Amino acid sequence: xxxxxxxxxxxxxxxxxxxxxxxxxxxxxxxxxxxxxxxxxxxxxxxxxxxxxxxxxxxxxxxxxxxxxxxxxxxxxxxxxxxxxxxxxxxxxxxxxxxxxxxxxxxxxxxxxxxxxxxxxxxxxxxxxxxxxxxxxxxxxxxxxxxxxxxxxxxxxxxxxxxxxxxxxxxxxxxxxxxxxxxxxxxxxxxxxxxxxxxxxxxxxxxxxxxxxxxxxxxxxxxxxxxxxxxxxxxxxxxxxxxxxxxxxxxxxxxxxxxxxxxxxxxxxxxxxxxxxxxxxxxxxxxxxxxxxxxxxxxxxxxxxxxxxxxxxxxxxxxxxxxxxxxxxxxxxxxxxxxxxxxxxxxxxxxxxxxxxxxxxxxxxxxxxxxxxxxxxxxxxxxxxxxxxxxxxxxxxxxxxxx
Numbered sequence: 001x002x003x004x005x006x007x008x009x010x011x012x013x014x015x016x017x018x019x020x021x022x023x024x025x026x027x028x029x030x031x032x033x034x035x036x037x038x039x040x041x042x043x044x045x046x047x048x049x050x051x052x053x054x055x056x057x058x059x060x061x062x063x064x065x066x067x068x069x070x071x072x073x074x075x076x077x078x079x080x081x082x083x084x085x086x087x088x089x090x091x092x093x094x095x096x097x098x099x100x101x102x103x104x105x106x107x108x109x110x111x112x113x114x115x116x117x118x119x120x121x122x123x124x125x126x127x128x129x130x131x132x133x134x135x136x137x138x139x140x141x142x143x144x145x146x147x148x149x150x151x152x153x154x155x156x157x158x159x160x161x162x163x164x165x166x167x168x169x170x171x172x173x174x175x176x177x178x179x180x181x182x183x184x185x186x187x188x189x190x191x192x193x194x195x196x197x198x199x200x201x202x203x204x205x206x207x208x209x210x211x212x213x214x215x216x217x218x219x220x221x222x223x224x225x226x227x228x229x230x231x232x233x234x235x236x237x238x239x240x241x242x243x244x245x246x247x248x249x250x251x252x253x254x255x256x257x258x259x260x261x262x263x264x265x266x267x268x269x270x271x272x273x274x275x276x277x278x279x280x281x282x283x284x285x286x287x288x289x290x291x292x293x294x295x296x297x298x299x300x301x302x303x304x305x306x307x308x309x310x311x312x313x314x315x316x317x318x319x320x321x322x323x324x325x326x327x328x329x330x331x332x333x334x335x336x337x338x339x340x341x342x343x344x345x346x347x348x349x350x351x352x353x354x355x356x357x358x359x360x361x362x363x364x365x366x367x368x369x370x371x372x373x374x375x376x377x378x379x380x381x382x383x384x385x386x387x388x389x390x391x392x393x394x395x396x397x398x399x400x401x402x403x
Contacts, residue, residue: 002141004028004030004113004141005030005031005112005113006030006032006110006111006112006113006114007024007028007032007114007115007116008032008033008106008107008110008112008114008115008116009021009024009033009035009116009117010035010037010099010115010116010117011034011035011048011052012036012048012118013036013047013048013052015157015161015166015168015169016118016157017118018051018055018166018167019161019164019166020116020118020145021034021052021057022160022166023149023160024143024145025055027149028143031058031059032057032116033059033060033112034048034052034057034059034060034061035063035102035103035106036048036061036062036063037063037065037098037099037102038062038063038064039066039069039098039099040069040184040242040245040246042182043182045062046062048062061106065102066184066242067240068098069095069098069183069184070184070185070241070244070245071241071242072098073094073095073097073098074094074241074245075229075230075241076329077094077315078230078285078288079230079332079333079335079336079339080312080328080329080332081285081288081289081292081304081305081308082308082311082312083285083309083312084264084312084313084315085262085264086309087260087262088260088264089186089276089281089282089285090312090315090316091181091183091185091186091187091188091281092124092125092181092186092188093124093128093315093316093318094185094320095181095183095185096125096129096320099129100128100129100132100133100136101136103115103117103129104132104136104137104140108137112140113139113140114140114141114142114143115133115140115142115143116142116145117129117144118145118146119144119146120146121144121146122268122270124267124316124317124318127317127318128317128320129142129318130142130144130318131317131318131319131321131322132318132321135321135322136321177191177192178190178191178192178194179191180207182207184242184245184249185278186258186276186277186278186281187207187208187276188274188276189205189207189274190272190273190274190275194273194274194275197273201261201275205275206259206275206277207277208249208253208258209256209257209258209259210253210254210255211256212255212259212350213256214256215254215255215348215349215350216254219255219346219347219348220255220346220347221345221346221347221355222234222235222251222283222344222345222347223235223236223342223344224283224342225238225341225342226287226288226291226341226343227340228336228337228340229288229333229335229340230336231287232244234247234248234251245281248279248280248283249279250279251279251280251283251347252279252282252283252352253279255347255348255349255352256350257279257283257347257350257352258276258277258278258280258283259275259276259277260277260278262275262276267317267318283347283352286345286352286353286354287345287352288339288343289354290343290345290354290357291339291341291342291343291359292304294341294357294358294362294363294364295340295341295359295361295362295363296339296363300335304332304335307331307332310328311325311329311332314328338359338361339359339361340361341357341358341360341361342357342359343356343357344356344357
């Protein structure tokens with residue numbers, strides 16, 4: 001085994017990473033620094049500090065990354081209207097590069113030669129963490145205990161915990177719980193009954209959104225302000241990125257907006273089923289497309305839609321720090337120079353529908369589209385030549401085929 005002097009562990013304080021912490025200390029016999037990222041997961045993080053202290057950790061990092069997460073990762077992604085496989089708003093995927101970046105930063109700061117994570121060998125997160133480290137600092141080694149140790153079952157995990165006096169909460173002792181990932185953008189739930197895609201997800205799986213059936217019978221109207229492609233205000237009130245997304249999560253959640261039951265194709269090669277709740281992100285996607293509809297040129301908008309699946313796939317597969325993602329980001333960001341204005345939406349029974357949009361940079365011309373008398377000269381006869389030129393190849397094709 002390679003000699004390791006110091007390790008930085010991505011540490012949640014949960015059962016898995018508490019066991020990993022002990023295993024790293026035993027296996028490598030070196031100092032372990034813990035890093036816990038506050039990405040707005042909605043749970044108290046100080047217990048993680050207490051658990052790390054109990055395990056003898058001297059250097060414990062708990063860092064509030066909510067504003068950085070939204071402004072530097074979520075918002076750039078939303079400028080692209082990114083959806084993986086046409087549906088998934090990439091809530092877990094977009095959080096991993098930020099965590100990896102901080103792990104590398106801390107490793108450099110404390111002189112660690114390795115980082116460790118708790119992602120399993122079947123999932124996407126191991127790829128996302130490790131590709132990010134490859135891009136940021138390939139000299140740092142990555143330790144993935146789930147690919148190295150001999151623990152192969154949940155029962156063995158609990159036995160290890162009891163042998164080493166690691167507290168096991170009562171709710172972790174019975175049937176395996178749902179696997180839950182949460183941050184300011186979304187909540188995802190996997191496992192248990194959800195592993196059978198033919199089974200309907202039980203109501204208690206949902207944590208951030210009410211059932212649209214039980215949502216208020218009266219719609220709620222909200223207005224979101226945009227500047228250069230990024231949301232900056234809700235109902236006329238300017239907000240920081242994290243505060244804005246938090247506000248929209250609350251608004252969308254109570255109207256049942258942003259639920260998704262998805263069977264997706266993991267990069268690792270298998271299909272998996274998850275329940276996603278992304279209320280604020282779903283509202284922002286609708287609003288952003290709404291403001292783009294009047295501020296983007298037709299061909300520019302269509303080009304964005306063409307590259308979006310590739311961009312989303314890069315994020316999903318862990319290539320946030322890859323040169324091709326950065327190249328696409330430059331194109332996307334350039335397109336947002338005039339994407340400013342306000343969009344009004346109706347939130348009702350699970351939907352976030354755009355009902356009006358306005359911008360000082362709008363390309364929409366009422367004079368051009370009106371059926372009434374226009375002040376802009378438009379010769380209807382011009383359409384004849386336009387149609388004849390576009391139909392030229394079709395006429396040639398039809399003549400060859402004997403039509």
